[in-house]
Amino acid sequence: MELLNSMETDDYEQLVFCQDKNSGLKAIIAIHDTTLGPALGGTRMWTYNSEEEAIDDALRLARGMTYKNAAAGLNLGGGKAVIIGDPNKDKNPEMFRAFGRYIESLHGRFITAEDVGTTVEDMDLIHVETDYVAGLSPEESGSSGNPSPITGYGLYTGMKAAAMEAFADDSLKGRTVAVQGAGNVAYALSDYLHQEGARIIVTDINEQAVQRVVDDFGAEAVAPDDIYSVDCDIFAPCALGGVLNDETIPQLKAKAIAGSANNQLKADAHGDKLHEMGIVYTPDFILNSGGVINVSDELNGYNEKRAMKKVGAIYDNLLQVFSIARRDNIPTYAAADRMAEERIQSLHASRSQFLTTDKNILSRRN
DSSP states (O other): OHHHHHHHHTTOOEEEEEEETTTTEEEEEEEEEOSSSSEEOOEEEEOOSSHHHHHHHHHHHHHHHHHHHHHTTOSOEEEEEEEESOTTTSOOHHHHHHHHHHHHHTTTSEEBOBOTTOOHHHHHHHHTTOSOBOOOOHHHHSOOOOOHHHHHHHHHHHHHHHHHHHHSOOOOTTOEEEEEOOSHHHHHHHHHHHHHTOEEEEEOSOHHHHHHHHHHHOOEEOOGGGGGGSOOSEEEEOSOSSOBSTTTGGGOOOSEEOOOOSSOBSSHHHHHHHHHHTOEEOOHHHHTTHHHHHHHHHTTOOOHHHHHHHHHTHHHHHHHHHHHHHHHTOOHHHHHHHHHHHHHHHHHHHHHHHHHHHHHHHHHHO
16 A cells, blocks of 8 residues: 555556566566657666666656656656666566566557667567557668767757857857757767767766867866866756756856756755756756657658657757746746646646536536
8 A cells, every 4th residue: 555655645646566486577667657649768778776766766767757748848647667677688589578477558648668678679668569669770660870969959959048048149159058968969969069069078987089079079177076166157067967956056067057968966965956056057867859749750750850849849949848837937947847737737727628518528528
């Protein structure tokens, strides 16, 4: 009963436990909310220390997907799946085919894609058993393949919205952007910044990745611990979570923060602190939603031009977040949640009206 009480607290709809002795599959599917549509969320494979830890992770991530999908303007709810196991040692084709059968048994309530510890090839194996999977290989589905360039484009267009809020001008030409991270998404962002004429300061623990950004885009490299205190207009956390905390925030000289890393705020109190300091914080789950927007387009038969247009709407979504923050005098991280909640509640009210009408008709017939 404690588990059901926990689900009731944040109004989760369903928790599915999946087991297949032959393949070693042990998985959990969490569906948080399907008000806007089927729950879309990736499948993560991780070496959890306990079943309880895996359940907690699935529930937390599923709720996060509800907010991300709603804030992105998608007609999709939120869900997530986790597979317990070492992605480097425990995978086999039978495991993902068995998992695909569990997804199929939900009849479209949950649609999955790749996540930490899973690959496009894993999704192709799931697809053998069900159509409720996205992020397939281009050969398999004519899909987009690696989502990093499109996620990077979403990050870039969202950064322009942050610049508009902070400087009343969305041009990044001549702006100095400090990019923490030099992975695939950060590299794509740096490409767009370079094309617009921004000055890039970059850091990463991977020296080769940093050198690539330096060589290709004329960036200036700094040590990882120095990135917080550099003179810049915009700070872009594109690596680890929790980097905005008691130690780093006092060092910041940026007027805006816009990066792709998940869970950048160590705690909500740090979002409050940025708000008090007048630093424009761009909520990460909206800024990095380009990947899920791109994946969602595959559900209708992938069209790159259409997907890029949807990703470009991140700009307008963020302007709405900033507007709500000013309207309600709240930090932007809270405004992003409020925007998502308002969209869900609005559709829920519309559906309830029709449900009430249907019930009245049945009552009169009886």
